[in-house]
Amino acid sequence: MAGDDSKVVVIGGGAVGTACAYYLARAGDEVTLVERSGLGAEASGANLGLLLVSDKPPGPLFELSLESARLYGNLAAELDYQVQYERSGSLLVYTSPDAMAGAEARAADLRSRGLEAEVLGRAETRRLEPALHPGVAGSLWCNLDGTIYPFALCHGYARAALRHGARVLTHTAATALEAEGGRVTAVVTDRGRIRTEAVVLAAGAWSPALAATVGVRLPIEPSRGQMLVTEPVPPMVRHVIMGHEPYVRQSPYGQLLIGSIPERVGFNKATEVPVLAEFAAGAIGLMPCLGGVPVIRSWAGLRPRAEDQVPIIGEAPGVRGLFVAAGHFRNGMGQAPATGAAIAELIRGRPGYPWLEAFDPGRFA
Amino acid sequence: MAEDSTRDSTICRCEDVTASAIAAALAAGARSPTEIKVLTRAGMGACQGRVCRYLVEALVAEATGLPPEALVPASYRPPVRLVRLDELARQHGEHAGKEG
The missing domain is CATH 3.30.9.10 (D-Amino Acid Oxidase, subunit A, domain 2)
Structure with a gap:
């Protein structure tokens, strides 16, 4: 089964890998996803399901989270799957008046970036969250942060990818990549070799070991x-x-x-x-x-913590056709949708996101 | 045991998961107790699968044709018994005290 050819092979059945498989399949690419265990078996299944936009500084990390939040807005309907996305908003709680010194500036900065944000005093904070300690000083409320059920996200993306013609091979472990003449040619798995034109490496903290099989260093x-x-x-x-x-x-x-x-x-x-x-x-x-x-x-x-704590998204230096989508550290859930959409664009030769350059794997070369 | 479960039988009482929900997960391609757990939440409730674990394993074994002993069981997670947050927090105090 794993021995068939595929135009694109996605390695990793977490949030990022399943998102990549979905957006590629939806765009019409022939995709095979391989996952060594079940979907969401590692970091994507061991997190709180937090989707945080408001904690990102202005710049590419913020843009990646913001675009993901936009995609999340309609995702359950689009995938026809209850991914349990809730745009619940967040409260950044301040326990002392001193800690609130920068709160107004922070709220103004978030508003300047198109989010709704407000500094709330003690009474208003406790009205929103009565369980909070009576002594809290206040909070910063932001509308766009939310939550997801991580397993439902992985399964929702994978099932929708299947409907668009993708193959999803769980319990299939990629063990090595193969390249010829500076171009990726195959993925070796424990259930056979898959010849392919492109690979998306979305194996989280396990990505460096696979990249190393074709001489690519991923920190x-x-x-x-x-x-x-x-x-x-x-x-x-x-x-x-x-x-x-x-x-x-x-x-x-x-x-x-x-x-x-x-x-x-x-x-x-x-x-x-x-x-x-x-x-x-x-x-x-x-x-x-x-x-x-x-x-x-x-x-x-x-x-998966990248050396500079910035995700690695893009074509690997020196191996054409090898696309990395890894290193999202604490933000895999919150950044998976836009990562998948961006990878689908890149592989189709239409890099449409201006912020994508900041994530280029070439920055470590 | 698996033959006796009707579709409405409750397999996981903590999370109200029926045999038919588990059958649907198996039909969708789940092959391990862990996949059943994350798809249906069977075993994620207060008892952490102490009641339903063997029923789920039997249903997976039946669907996959594998003997139950060949399945990788769903993981056991600490704590072994329920512990209140304030009891756990006291460990923090004791730990901090040792360091100080």
């Missing part, structure tokens, strides 16, 4: 993020709560999701009590009423 390393989830509780957190580690959100299932901070510990997905305890203490500090809520699960994922 991406794993960055662990731990998180915990509680038993379902009645609706009590409406926005993404941030500004004070950890992040807190409530899922549509009622569970509270709490996490995470980046840790450089290599390919280690263990969870550790001291870190989880810090999250628990931080969450209770923000919302004292959470103390009695039971934790049911903790887990961790490995975010």
Whole structure:
């Protein structure tokens, strides 16, 4: 089965890989996606599902998140799949008046970039989120931040790609790339070799090992993020709560999701009590009423952290036809849609996004 | 066991997942207990699959033709027992105290 040819092979069944497969298939390209496990098995299945635009500085990272937020707006209807996108908005919570010093300037900056943002005092903040500590100083509200159910996103993109004629091969591990005369020619998998004209490498923290098989250096390393989830509780957190580690959100299932901070510990997905305890203490500090809520699960994922913490999107230097879509660090969910759309444009020779240049893999050459 | 599950049988009581929802996930190509878990949420609730894990494995085994012992079981995640956030937070205090 894996032995058939394909015009494009996407490696990786996370948010970025499935998005790339979908936008390519929708544009009419013949696409095969290979995933060594199930969809969303790594970083795309081990995150809080936060889609943050307001925390990006002006520039390409912001544009990539903003374009993704725009694509998210209609995604459930477009994919005909409940990806559970909620444009819930966010509250950046300030715990002291001193911390609020820059808040008005920050809100004005976000408004100048087309977002809705407002500085809220204590009373208004607690009106929006009554669970917050009575002593909070205030918050910065922004409209465009939101949340997604990460597994539903991967499956929604993959199913829609299938409808557009893509092949999705899960439990199929890419083990090497092949190139001839400076051009990619095949992907070797544990279920056969797929000859191809183009490869999209969307294997997150595992991308460098595959790129190295054709001599391309990708400076991406794993960055662990731990998180915990509680038993379902009645609706009590409406926005993404941030500004004070950890992040807190409530899922549509009622569970509270709490996490995470980046840790450089290599390919280690263990969870550790001291870190989880810090999250628990931080969450209770923000919302004292959470103390009695039971934790049911903790887990961790490995975010692909590029050396300069900027995603790597574009054709690899020295190997034509090898396109990288990796290194999104903590923003894979929030930047997958525009990454997929941009890759589909690039492969079709129509780079339509002015901000794409900033992500070029050639910057490390 | 799998033969006895009717389509309306509840497999995961914490998340209200029926046998038919699991059948739909299998029909959509899921081949492992973990894929069933993430597609249907069976095993993601308060008991973390302690009740439904073996039922899900039996349904996957039946659909794939693999013996249950050949399946990679869905992962076990800490904590082993429910722990309240404030109990967990106290570990932070103790940890910080040791460092200080």
